Amino acid sequence: MKRLWVIIFPLFFAACSLIDDDLTACGEDLSIDYQLQLHTELSLQLQTELMLETEEPVRNALEKWLAPIFTDKAKDIDLSFFSAETDELQHYIHEIINDNRTSYTFQLPKENYVHLGIANLEDNAQIQLANGAHAETMELVLNNKSESASFSTGVFTAREHMEIGDTSQNFDVRLYMATCAIAVVVDTTRCDSLVSMSGFMSGSAESFSVRDSVYTYSGKNRLLLEEVPIDEKPRKSPGKTPQIEHPSQYTCLGVSSFPTADDQSWSITVTSTLTGNRRTKTTLTVAEPVQAGTLRLVRVHVRGDGGLEPDNNDQEVGVTVELDWKQGGEHEIEI
Numbered sequence: 001m002k003r004l005w006v007i008i009f010p011l012f013f014a015a016c017s018l019i020d021d022d023l024t025a026c027g028e029d030l031s032i033d034y035q036l037q038l039h040t041e042l043s044l045q046l047q048t049e050l051m052l053e054t055e056e057p058v059r060n061a062l063e064k065w066l067a068p069i070f071t072d073k074a075k076d077i078d079l080s081f082f083s084a085e086t087d088e089l090q091h092y093i094h095e096i097i098n099d100n101r102t103s104y105t106f107q108l109p110k111e112n113y114v115h116l117g118i119a120n121l122e123d124n125a126q127i128q129l130a131n132g133a134h135a136e137t138m139e140l141v142l143n144n145k146s147e148s149a150s151f152s153t154g155v156f157t158a159r160e161h162m163e164i165g166d167t168s169q170n171f172d173v174r175l176y177m178a179t180c181a182i183a184v185v186v187d188t189t190r191c192d193s194l195v196s197m198s199g200f201m202s203g204s205a206e207s208f209s210v211r212d213s214v215y216t217y218s219g220k221n222r223l224l225l226e227e228v229p230i231d232e233k234p235r236k237s238p239g240k241t242p243q244i245e246h247p248s249q250y251t252c253l254g255v256s257s258f259p260t261a262d263d264q265s266w267s268i269t270v271t272s273t274l275t276g277n278r279r280t281k282t283t284l285t286v287a288e289p290v291q292a293g294t295l296r297l298v299r300v301h302v303r304g305d306g307g308l309e310p311d312n313n314d315q316e317v318g319v320t321v322e323l324d325w326k327q328g329g330e331h332e333i334e335i
Helices: 042-049 053-066
Strands: 003-007 011-018 024-039 074-083 089-099 112-119 127-130 139-142 156-163 169-177 180-187 194-202 207-209 214-216 222-224 250-257 266-274 278-286 295-302 308-310 317-322
Touching (some): 042 053, 053 250, 112 169, 308 317
Parallel strands (some): 024 169
Antiparallel strands (some): 156 169, 194 266, 207 214, 266 278, 278 317
């Protein structure tokens, strides 16, 4: 895939150590360049998978929805410097930058450091930075591990070992995307009685170890699908006159999350509400994992009974449909 590298904030430090009450020995200036790095061809993927003229409103809607997820800027940064010997936090920066470039100057003692960087947590109420006093324990975790909303932004992280001495050094720190996105594109033209759709995904990670770049999975958490608004005029019947307007052809549901596990399937559960308050629940089970920094599109259509079926006989997606489904005592999910 094509690599998009954007330098977002070069930082400059003076590395110094206190050797007695009156004398401080300083090393050379330390330059650190941070880069936001994405391995993606998002626009090409959307054009390839949604290539029809009738699908243009869906492409436009997804590009708008995905903009804060696959972003090329950092709104906020969290930079932590830990002693490599004691794993104690020695210096920390949190700042709202709303830009792709900024700089800092401060002093660090000569020592070996483990540096961990995180970008774009400020607008993500669904994720929190936890156990940040030590590099070994620092992690990003879901605030609610049972049911959470879709992530608001893409989150980027970096890790770097730094040996601060007396010689000039330059560190190139790359922040990689730690989250992903999934979009379900639904062709609704075969179900005239469809009123609404809602649902959730299961199988994504619930935490991420920043130093080790390792995800943790429990299989119990749900992330709610959100509706991706499609700015589309109603379809009109072919022919000259009279023309009858029909509802828009597509519905789109999306979620941004941590990636799914490499060796386990993940699922999307969608409830279709039909006229007469009838409900059909469909569970789509997908074997192929969704990796960090990627978008997965799932194309389906609605049957007359409200059940979903994958388009093009997608063999990677298994389907279970429950007709006239009753929620019982479960919590009702609304979008």
